[in-house]
Amino acid sequence: MATLIGLSIKVKLLRSLPDRFKTDVHITPGTHASEEAVNKQLADKERVAAALENSSLLEVVNQCLSSRTI
Numbered sequence: 001m002a003t004l005i006g007l008s009i010k011v012k013l014l015r016s017l018p019d020r021f022k023t024d025v026h027i028t029p030g031t032h033a034s035e036e037a038v039n040k041q042l043a044d045k046e047r048v049a050a051a052l053e054n055s056s057l058l059e060v061v062n063q064c065l066s067s068r069t070i
Contacts, residue, residue, distance in 0.1 A: 002032050006042045007051060008064040 027035040
């Protein structure tokens with residue numbers, strides 16, 4: 001779940017900010033059991049790009065970012 005949340009935040013920032021901005025998304029130290037692995041995944045541009053090429057995962061990220069009100 002932490003990876004999905006981090007990926008969603010990273011995608012939102014990438015979509016919202018101009019290309020000249022660099023974004024770094026990290027899990028706060030001591031807040032997750034596998035924080036190091038999640039941070040490694042979020043920092044790797046190739047892993048993020050591969051995740052966004054997965055249509056199922058991209059759909060879940062888009063649902064996380066939708067602004068629908070229930």
